[in-house]
Amino acid sequence: MWVKHFSPFVQGKKMDRSSDEIYMRRAMALAEKGKGFVNPNPLVGAVIVKNDEVIAEGWHEYFGGSHAERNAIKNIENSGKDWTVAGSTMYVTLEPCCHHGKTPPCTEAIIEKGVARVVVGLTDPNPKVAGKGIEQLRKAGLEVVTGVCQEEIKQQNRVFLKYITTQRPWVVMKTAMTLDGKIATGNGDSKWVSGEKSRYRVQAMRAEYMGVMVGIGTVRQDNPMLNVRMIEGARQPIRIIADSRASIPPDSQVCQTAAKQATFIAHTDMAEAEQLESLHKLGVETILCEQIWKKEGKGEQVNLNDLMLKLGVRGIDSILLEGGGELNFSFLEQHLVDEVVAFIAPKYIGGRDAKTPVEGCGWERMADAMTLKDVSVERIGEDIVVHGYPHLSGYCN
Numbered sequence: 001m002w003v004k005h006f007s008p009f010v011q012g013k014k015m016d017r018s019s020d021e022i023y024m025r026r027a028m029a030l031a032e033k034g035k036g037f038v039n040p041n042p043l044v045g046a047v048i049v050k051n052d053e054v055i056a057e058g059w060h061e062y063f064g065g066s067h068a069e070r071n072a073i074k075n076i077e078n079s080g081k082d083w084t085v086a087g088s089t090m091y092v093t094l095e096p097c098c099h100h101g102k103t104p105p106c107t108e109a110i111i112e113k114g115v116a117r118v119v120v121g122l123t124d125p126n127p128k129v130a131g132k133g134i135e136q137l138r139k140a141g142l143e144v145v146t147g148v149c150q151e152e153i154k155q156q157n158r159v160f161l162k163y164i165t166t167q168r169p170w171v172v173m174k175t176a177m178t179l180d181g182k183i184a185t186g187n188g189d190s191k192w193v194s195g196e197k198s199r200y201r202v203q204a205m206r207a208e209y210m211g212v213m214v215g216i217g218t219v220r221q222d223n224p225m226l227n228v229r230m231i232e233g234a235r236q237p238i239r240i241i242a243d244s245r246a247s248i249p250p251d252s253q254v255c256q257t258a259a260k261q262a263t264f265i266a267h268t269d270m271a272e273a274e275q276l277e278s279l280h281k282l283g284v285e286t287i288l289c290e291q292i293w294k295k296e297g298k299g300e301q302v303n304l305n306d307l308m309l310k311l312g313v314r315g316i317d318s319i320l321l322e323g324g325g326e327l328n329f330s331f332l333e334q335h336l337v338d339e340v341v342a343f344i345a346p347k348y349i350g351g352r353d354a355k356t357p358v359e360g361c362g363w364e365r366m367a368d369a370m371t372l373k374d375v376s377v378e379r380i381g382e383d384i385v386v387h388g389y390p391h392l393s394g395y396c397n
Helices: 017-034 068-077 106-112 132-139 150-156 158-166 196-208 216-222 273-281 304-313 325-333
Strands: 045-050 053-059 089-094 117-122 143-146 170-178 211-215 238-242 263-267 285-288 291-293 300-302 318-321 339-345 372-380 383-390
Touching (some): 017 068, 017 089, 017 117, 017 150, 045 068, 068 106, 132 143, 150 158, 158 170, 211 325, 216 238, 263 304, 273 285, 285 304, 300 304
Parallel strands (some): 170 318, 211 238, 238 263, 263 285
Antiparallel strands (some): 045 053, 045 089, 372 383
16 A cells, blocks of 8 residues: 555654653643533543644544544645645554544544554553554554553543443543532531632533432432533533432423433332323323332432433433432442542531531441542632542543
8 A cells, every 4th residue: 555655753763752742741631521412422632743743633523423533634635734644643642443433433533544653642552443543554564653642542542441341331420519518508508619710610510411310309409400500501410310219300400401401200110100291292202211219218219229220321421420328328338439529618607407418327437538649739719629539430541
């Protein structure tokens, strides 16, 4: 094939590792632009370099749209400049696809345009790719370098990596509390625990993940909309409510707006058919789940493991969990939380009856407490944000 005649050398010398890392980090920055738009696809960025000059960039912009590699090539062709891809090096954060899906294989375009060298950050674990894209490029005579910034790219695509290998969503538990560990006053007033900058961050998180989830208790107490309000052009998340008897009030905000913003009620066979029918008429989708009994003997609840599987089948790759103490504890107890983001406001409100972020029956020994790893602390306005991963999450690094 004619592309074999192009050298993988740039200006007479091979690109060194430090240059590869610089361009790969640029590709990672481009990939970030797809957050909240490409799910359940991965975040991917691409940079094309020739004669030590970046001649084009691209990223996967939205689900169903062209992939990063094809966008970068297209941007050269639409630039109006006398540039050609032939003989260039392409940096791409994820292995180029080699199969027909919603778009044609990227490997075909890379080979046809005469790219000489491809630097790949991470091999795609998707069984349809899984090294076959790299193999195609090498068989066509291209030099392929792999593993550049691999660990950082794994972290960037942790949602995709879990979903593509398990078909279960990545779960981020978000909490907001005062210094004395309260999420609301004793009479239930919770507006607002955290500051405005923290609330904006939460809105950005809702836009980033496919679903936002609460329990029926939160709906009854706060009647939330669970939408993105502060970010123009953001995709609205799918609202998921755990409600074993589907007892949610039809006049709640989430039900009344279900025709405009997707809303799922996860219930058990304890739900009455008449209530389910009334929800369907409002545009609510109901998901029948297995049930389990609470340890405290307070009745049945949705089997969250079963729910995660059913949400994964529906293409939901990620959930922002904004539940109350009972639901949060259930997720933690069943090892379903992959990531924790805890906002702490510099306030005290006291109150023996004031709710806390995690309740349930708890763990009986301090040694059994759920602990976090890879913990980081950030200041947002007057608030502090603690971020980490439960020890049993195997996808954070």
